[in-house]
Amino acid sequence: MNQQQYHPWLFRIALATAIATLPLMIMGGHVTTKGYGMAVDGWPGSDGQNMFTYPVFGLPTDKFFEHVHRLLGTLVGFLSIVLVIVAFKVDSQKWIRKVAIAVLVCVIIQGILGGTRVTENSVGLAMAHGLFAACVFTLMSFLTMANGKRWIEISNDPPELPTGYGRRLAIAVPLIVLFQYFLGGFLSHFKIGLHPHMSFAVIVLIFVIIEFRYARKSGIKWLKRPAMGMLHICIFQILLGIGAWLTRFGLPAAGIVGEPGSLQQSLFRTVHLMTGILLLMTATLYSIRVFRLHQLNKRNASEQSLSASDSLPNTEGNA
The missing domain is CATH 1.20.120 (Four Helix Bundle (Hemerythrin (Met), subunit A))
Structure with a gap:
């Protein structure tokens, strides 16, 4: 059986991606609470400017929080790309790679939801954006857990x-x-x-x-x-x-x-x-x-049953 191995860098990148999502969601929660979601006009640009050259400091409060929320989303997107690259580089487990890809795809969808919420000025999309954020963070947390030492130890001795x-x-x-x-x-x-x-x-x-x-x-x-x-x-x-x-x-x-x-x-x-x-x-x-x-437990029971049957003496006589 191809047992899962611990890869410290994959775990660290997965953990960093999940942690970076926390301030993004905090900022998003504050934007929702205060109604700042439409403070910055347009998407992917900001008020007609490039999002990355748009000034951060000196902005009105509502524009500041919404713009920083967008920048933090970009950071999470970047980390998600790195996560996929590292997963394919160091881990041979196909399901780990698939979950890493799923994280990246979900982050992209989340970004599109957030941008479309602005361009369509849709409260329904704002709600979907918030709900999906919780699901994406949960998926990131699962990938972090699944790459941790304890998960692997439990897998070997459940x-x-x-x-x-x-x-x-x-x-x-x-x-x-x-x-x-x-x-x-x-x-x-x-x-x-x-x-x-x-x-x-x-x-x-x-x-x-x-x-x-x-x-x-x-x-x-x-x-x-x-x-x-x-x-x-x-x-x-x-x-x-x-x-x-x-x-x-x-x-x-x-x-x-x-x-x-x-x-x-x-x-x-x-x-x-x-x-x-x-x-x-x-x-x-x-x-x-x-x-x-x-x-x-089911796998171990199956292996024990197989081992027991293999150890039984051959009751058939030789011709």
């Missing part, structure tokens, strides 16, 4: 999953979190769906708690750690949502006055958005780990 460990739950939780993120996108872009978004957060928390209990009972650290992280992120996300709601609408009975558009509200909304992306990423990577262990 712990045994309990019988019937919840694969259906592992499928359900990321989908539920994605739907909640979708509801949040409707709220951010179209200003509708506040109560469904708030109510569904409780459902997300319940499923995350159930998944955490499964992981803890399994006794497998490779599952327990991301499950614990997922639970903490989910609780923090709900608290941020409450903060965003209070800074927007206030709570007169408690003497809290809402300040729509204030710095406090912008910070709560932006961090709330970013934490939602991290929750989706963590839930997805946890589920991938579950299915990876199922696959490895």
Whole structure:
């Protein structure tokens, strides 16, 4: 069997690409929160100028954030190209190369979505741009995990999953979190769906708690750690949502006055958005780990069965 090898530079480039995407999404979240998406006219140029020679400093606040968002997108695109080159240079695993190509293709699509959102002045495309960003970041994070030392160690010596460990739950939780993120996108872009978004957060928390209990009972650290992280992120996300709601609408009975558009509200909304992306990423990577262990356990069981059958004596007599 052609076992996967650890390639430090491939891991570093994958990690750098994912990390570089974080400030890009933070900037994009702030652009969405403050409504700066149409501040810079045109695409791929900026206000009729070359995007790379367009001045950064001295711009009005809205143009500054939107322009820096575009520049950070270019940086991520460059790193994605380097990622594909390094993957083909050092790794013989076809699936790793395919995932690297998928990252690059998704980054290109994301850039086109962002540019078309500007040229068409479409709120719907802005929402799609934000949703797809979370999915692309999750794919980058998966590629980083799949090139890490721990992934390879687990592949060579996988712990045994309990019988019937919840694969259906592992499928359900990321989908539920994605739907909640979708509801949040409707709220951010179209200003509708506040109560469904708030109510569904409780459902997300319940499923995350159930998944955490499964992981803890399994006794497998490779599952327990991301499950614990997922639970903490989910609780923090709900608290941020409450903060965003209070800074927007206030709570007169408690003497809290809402300040729509204030710095406090912008910070709560932006961090709330970013934490939602991290929750989706963590839930997805946890589920991938579950299915990876199922696959490895099945492979080992098959190999053991084959070895046992090969070791049986030949019961047929010689003619």
